[in-house]
Amino acid sequence: MIAIIRRFLVLLVRILVGARSEWRGCAPDPSRRIYFANHNSHIDTVAVMAALPWPVRRMTHPVAARDYWGTSAFRRFIAEKGLRAVLIDRKPLPDTDPLAPIERLLEEGRSVLIFPEGTRSTTDEIAPFRSGIFRLACRLPDVDLVPIHLDNLQRILPKGSMLIVPITCTARFGKPLRVEPGEEKAEFLARARAAVIELADGGHTA
Amino acid sequence: MTSMFSLVLAAILGLLAVASSIGFILQRRATEPGSVATVHNLNARIRSWWIMVAVFGGAILFGETSTVTLFAFLSFMALREFWTLTPSRRGDHVALFLSFFVVLPIHYVLLGTEWYGLFSIFIPVYAFLILPAVATLTGDVNEFLARSARVQWGLMLTVYSISHAPALLMLETGTPPALLLVYLVVVVQLSDVFQYVWGKLLGKHRFSPNISPSKTIEGLVGGGASAILVGTLLYRLTPFSPLQAAAISTVIVVAGFFGGFVLSAIKRDLNAKDWGYVIEGHGGVLDRLDSITFAAPLFFHIIRYWFTV
Numbered sequence: 001m002i003a004i005i006r007r008f009l010v011l012l013v014r015i016l017v018g019a020r021s022e023w024r025g026c027a028p029d030p031s032r033r034i035y036f037a038n039h040n041s042h043i044d045t046v047a048v049m050a051a052l053p054w055p056v057r058r059m060t061h062p063v064a065a066r067d068y069w070g071t072s073a074f075r076r077f078i079a080e081k082g083l084r085a086v087l088i089d090r091k092p093l094p095d096t097d098p099l100a101p102i103e104r105l106l107e108e109g110r111s112v113l114i115f116p117e118g119t120r121s122t123t124d125e126i127a128p129f130r131s132g133i134f135r136l137a138c139r140l141p142d143v144d145l146v147p148i149h150l151d152n153l154q155r156i157l158p159k160g161s162m163l164i165v166p167i168t169c170t171a172r173f174g175k176p177l178r179v180e181p182g183e184e185k186a187e188f189l190a191r192a193r194a195a196v197i198e199l200a201d202g203g204h205t206a
Numbered sequence: 207m208t209s210m211f212s213l214v215l216a217a218i219l220g221l222l223a224v225a226s227s228i229g230f231i232l233q234r235r236a237t238e239p240g241s242v243a244t245v246h247n248l249n250a251r252i253r254s255w256w257i258m259v260a261v262f263g264g265a266i267l268f269g270e271t272s273t274v275t276l277f278a279f280l281s282f283m284a285l286r287e288f289w290t291l292t293p294s295r296r297g298d299h300v301a302l303f304l305s306f307f308v309v310l311p312i313h314y315v316l317l318g319t320e321w322y323g324l325f326s327i328f329i330p331v332y333a334f335l336i337l338p339a340v341a342t343l344t345g346d347v348n349e350f351l352a353r354s355a356r357v358q359w360g361l362m363l364t365v366y367s368i369s370h371a372p373a374l375l376m377l378e379t380g381t382p383p384a385l386l387l388v389y390l391v392v393v394v395q396l397s398d399v400f401q402y403v404w405g406k407l408l409g410k411h412r413f414s415p416n417i418s419p420s421k422t423i424e425g426l427v428g429g430g431a432s433a434i435l436v437g438t439l440l441y442r443l444t445p446f447s448p449l450q451a452a453a454i455s456t457v458i459v460v461a462g463f464f465g466g467f468v469l470s471a472i473k474r475d476l477n478a479k480d481w482g483y484v485i486e487g488h489g490g491v492l493d494r495l496d497s498i499t500f501a502a503p504l505f506f507h508i509i510r511y512w513f514t515v
Contacts, residue, residue, distance in 0.1 A: 158299060168287070168290040168482070
């Protein structure tokens with residue numbers, strides 16, 4: 001039953017926004033990875049999931065904010081069952097480790113999808129990255145971090161609107177990166193953000 | 207209509223079988239990388255033609271409702287391709303939503319219910335006024351004129367113009383209207399195919415390198431003349447005399463040329479090579495229907511004015 005709902009979600013997203021994938025810097029691979037993407041709209045988690053080929057999608061868990069996706073039974077169901085999401089606290093209590101559930105998944109050999117901007121941006125600019133991605137990369141230095149750029153999402157479902165415009169979205173996957181030995185937090189976050197921005201230029205003429 | 211249509215369908219399937227065989231032979235012969243790529247693209251195009259003929263032929267056989275529904279879906283895909291490449295701002299969001307989910311369905315319902323009076327003015331008059339009015343409510347005046355023009359032209363090209371092909375079904379000319387639609391589609395698409403073939407075989411002089419680098423004068427003239435010849439020979443599908451069929455095919459072919467050029471010019475303006483990716487070897491739906499956008503309204507009005515009873 002859940003599997004059917006999952007397939008239905010993917011199909012719905014494919015029809016509505018296309019959710020096409022373009023593998024520029026790496027090939028699809030079900031081995032564990034940390035995918036990170038720009039964050040513009042509610043659609044983007046499902047868009048990336050729908051763009052991943054099934055063997056990869058099966059092993060990938062999006063990371064979602066508990067203060068949004070955990071607030072009602074319906075949202076919780078869509079997030080946890082429909083998308084296999086792992087819910088984390090954006091404002092964790094002191095002495096708790098919000099990244100622990102993500103680490104656990106990666107240790108099991110699964111992949112995660114995170115949105116390091118923290119919140120959906122309201123402009124075309126990609127906001128500075130929060131530090132969670134850096135801490136993950138330091139704790140798991142042998143995991144590839146794959147940058148993803150999602151285009152058009154701002155125009156498909158902008159923040160503050162309930163109306164979906166069925167423009168095609170392409171998820172562009174870039175070259176994997178890792179933390180370099182001795183690399184500072186700010187340096188790494190800037191490099192990761194630049195990797196996403198670099199994928200932004202339209203693939204149509206390429 | 208059925209026997210005539212079966213004949214046309216059989217001829218097209220025969221033509222495709224020949225094309226597939228030629229593609230197969232060329233594939234075995236091609237050795238240099240350049241020609242391998244060309245043959246690969248040719249075979250992808252032929253494969254897609256089989257699917258397109260099956261979908262279009264199937265819709266015609268099932269009747270008017272399925273034909274109109276197919277074109278509504280094609281318009282939807284074309285409008286989506288248009289807006290995927292064309293920039294829009296936050297202030298256009300509601301206008302775009304209305305284009306896809308209100309204007310397009312209403313327009314095709316008017317077509318399906320044969321309400322010609324409102325069908326012919328709904329987009330050019332009412333959408334033209336209502337959509338910019340809605341856009342003012344967001345208060346975004348940035349490039350307002352250009353944005354309104356894009357919203358309207360998106361609808362005119364992908365919904366209004368394309369819908370004039372299935373609109374042929376509402377015309378009473380004494381011949382089955384589905385045959386008129388088949389006639390239009392066959393002449394327009396053969397013109398494109400013949401241009402491609404003539405261009406590949408004999409093309410030397412580029413017609414308009416800025417707009418459409420692969421189009422050559424040899425391709426245009428040879429392809430156009432071949433399509434007009436076929437259009438003349440197919441006069442039995444229509445209420446036209448052979449001479450009228452020749453003249454009307456010429457109108458279709460010339461309008462089709464310009465449809466292709468105008469849509470290519472827009473693509474170049476938007477820095478894109480293809481409108482989309484859904485039809486293997488061809489690009490998007492709009493890459494295949496670009497000639498129809500100009501040919502369909504002209505063909506529709508010629509028939510409506512001179513040939514309806």
